Amino acid sequence: xxxxxxxxxxxxxxxxxxxxxxxxxxxxxxxxxxxxxxxxxxxxxxxxxxxxxxxxxxxxxxxxxxxxxxxxxxxxxxxxxxxxxxxxxxxxxxxxxxxxxxxxxxxxxxxxxxxxxxxxxxxxxxxxxxxxxxxxxxxxxxxxxxxxxxxxxxxxxxxxxxxxxxxxxxxxxxxxxxxxxxxxxxxxxxxxxxxxxxxxxxxxxxxxxxxxxxxxxxxxxxxxxxxxxxxxxxxxxxxxxxxxxxxxxxxxxxxxxxxxxxxxxxxxxxxxxxxxxxxxxxxxxxxxxxxxxxxxxxxxxxxxxxxxxxxxxxxxxxxxxxxxxxxxxxxxxxxxxxxxxxxxxxxxxxxxxxxxxxxxxxxxxxxxxxxxxxxxxxxxxxxxxxxxxxxxxxxxxxxxxxxxxxxxxxxxxxxxxxxxxxxxxxxxxxxxxxxxxxxxxxxxxxxxxxxxxxxxxxxxxxxxxxxxxxxxxxxxxxxxxxxxxxxxxxxxxxxxxxxxxxxxxxxxxxxxxxxxxxxxxxxxxxxxxxxxxxxxxxxxxxxxxxxxxxxxxxxxxxxxxxxxxxxxxxxxxxxxxxxxxxxxxxxxxxxxxxxxxxxxxxxxxxxxxxxxxxxxxxxxxxxxxxxxxxxxxxxxxxxxxxxxxxxxxxxxxxxxxxx
Ligand code: RUQ
Ligand code: CUA
Numbered sequence: 330x331x332x333x334x335x336x337x338x339x340x341x342x343x344x345x346x347x348x349x350x351x352x353x354x355x356x357x358x359x360x361x362x363x364x365x366x367x368x369x370x371x372x373x374x375x376x377x378x379x380x381x382x383x384x385x386x387x388x389x390x391x392x393x394x395x396x397x398x399x400x401x402x403x404x405x406x407x408x409x410x411x412x413x414x415x416x417x418x419x420x421x422x423x424x425x426x427x428x429x430x431x432x433x434x435x436x437x438x439x440x441x442x443x444x445x446x447x448x449x450x451x452x453x454x455x456x457x458x459x460x461x462x463x464x465x466x467x468x469x470x471x472x473x474x475x476x477x478x479x480x481x482x483x484x485x486x487x488x489x490x491x492x493x494x495x496x497x498x499x500x501x502x503x504x505x506x507x508x509x510x511x512x513x514x515x516x517x518x519x520x521x522x523x524x525x526x527x528x529x530x531x532x533x534x535x536x537x538x539x540x541x542x543x544x545x546x547x548x549x550x551x552x553x554x555x556x557x558x559x560x561x562x563x564x565x566x567x568x569x570x571x572x573x574x575x576x577x578x579x580x581x582x583x584x585x586x587x588x589x590x591x592x593x594x595x596x597x598x599x600x601x602x603x604x605x606x607x608x609x610x611x612x613x614x615x616x617x618x619x620x621x622x623x624x625x626x627x628x629x630x631x632x633x634x635x636x637x638x639x640x641x642x643x644x645x646x647x648x649x650x651x652x653x654x655x656x657x658x659x660x661x662x663x664x665x666x667x668x669x670x671x672x673x674x675x676x677x678x679x680x681x682x683x684x685x686x687x688x689x690x691x692x693x694x695x696x697x698x699x700x701x702x703x704x705x706x707x708x709x710x711x712x713x714x715x716x717x718x719x720x721x722x723x724x725x726x727x728x729x730x731x732x733x734x735x736x737x738x739x740x741x742x743x744x745x746x747x748x749x750x751x752x753x754x755x756x757x758x759x760x761x762x763x764x765x766x767x768x769x770x771x772x773x774x775x776x777x778x779x780x781x782x783x784x785x786x787x788x789x790x791x792x793x794x795x796x797x798x799x800x801x802x803x804x805x806x807x808x809x810x811x812x813x814x815x816x817x818x819x820x821x822x823x824x825x826x827x828x829x830x831x832x833x834x835x836x837x838x839x840x841x842x843x844x845x846x847x848x849x850x851x852x853x854x855x856x857x858x859x860x861x862x863x864x865x866x867x868x869x870x871x872x873x874x875x876x877x878x879x880x881x882x883x884x885x886x887x888x889x890x891x892x893x894x895x896x897x898x899x900x901x902x903x904x905x906x907x908x909x910x911x912x913x914x915x916x917x918x919x920x921x922x923x924x925x926x927x928x929x930x931x932x933x934x935x936x937x938x939x940x941x942x943x944x945x946x947x948x949x950x951x952x953x954x955x956x957x958x959x960x961x962x963x964x965x966x967x968x969x970x971x972x973x974x975x976x977x978x979x980x981x982x983x984x985x986x987x988x
Pocket of ligand 2: 879880881882912913914949950951952953954957958960
């Protein structure tokens, strides 16, 4: 009892250290001589790498250049975004549909790029929604969210979306174990141990990137925190860090910090595939949304699916194995060779490194110390390659440079530590400003890292930038890691709170067939207007469809009469431009739904419910030409029941006949 109390106190003290963290010494003179030169990208020159950084609580993904730290784009993924009209146009709304309805804002923690033969290939980047569990695929030809799939039986989709070496699957583990959607969830919270289950999801990725929830594995109720796929020799396996193996349901900061070791769960997904083929998956009825963007119709569709195949890890004994891992592990990272698996225990004073070969030997020779709710637990020493001693405080995440070195972030001691994967010797350490979470080396979790830069994503900014009220920009820092010693070369503020990030050589993406505009001829939007002559306004009951075009520098039509209070007006605006970088905007006074931004060749729809008779100006919101300010028009709204006929024009006046 006393021992338990002491442990609890220890956990609280360490816990509060996790929140506060220490400030590194000598923060003033961390930048040396040629640093600025190394991060400098001259005007008009391109960066060497793209950096895709999760926005955390913002639900977005931002794209920076490395080494300049310049922000190129913020991509709405699990959020509406006024800069892109995402979530405001009728076409984009279905992308944010879920089994709980339209969700305008979620929490995106991890980005993962598609891979071919274990190398980043520049086709797609995936992101996770934590709160209402989903995985998104962003197309890197358009830098647009192309698909979102919801994950049933999950709560807090944190250990997601990690990828296998040929993008066979993106994989996700639930953070909150919960009663399965296919069981009764209306149970007392304190029946966690009986009723709460974990589920990990395997989402198959097709040739065109299309996602499909292939199967799930049900596990004992724990918290899955992070994961990474095996690669090379360990291809076919997946590794998940688990905490709360105590199975606590209240005051986790104490109650989930009791055990000296939690687990890394090793999952043999090739074996799981065999069981699925052999018909061992149980069909369970669930409800999840699957949303797809169509580049030809410029429209998203959302479908609710109702079934998933589930394998039981307690029945099928050779799919999952637990490896003991000290203590409340967070990051779970696999080195470029696929041999070493690094578990970062937030409360551990060392970093354990496991060997895949040893793990296979231990499984073969049944070196188990027992089981955890039916899952065999491998003996710690039997799977251990070794431990990095006294690396720092509060280890979180590890990336690799492809030269035999690992780099681990330490939240509490606010530093990045470089160590040798084989000898486990600490080689270098640098302070971060402050309290680093994730880190990224381009290709740093693939078979082929580009070990030139390391970016630290910090949780606390404090005094690094000019103050901006209570909230400060979060901060990233770039280090040159090409030499023996890490060298800080740049700080840059980020959007939202950066968690995981990915980076790839710029040419890989720049030369992947970047889309510059949509071909009007290929536009299959049901309300497209392919030329100004086809512009029209059509009434169907109280629904009015405006087939409108935009081209520098006018809309057609730009005068519309005969709209009445009580009408539902849909402006379907087709941007007729066939040139790169010429979007037009569209706004109409009183629209309670936002505005549009229409890419060249695209058709986009704004729904408008005029509430009062009067004159409503509309205009282009994107400075498109010298006469952008002339790109405007009027919509006349008459009272309900008015006999003003529906007329429209551009360049000529409408007859004055009506009252
Ligand atoms: S987390 S700071 Cu949500 Cu990836 Cu580790
Ligand atoms: Cu079109 Cu401004």
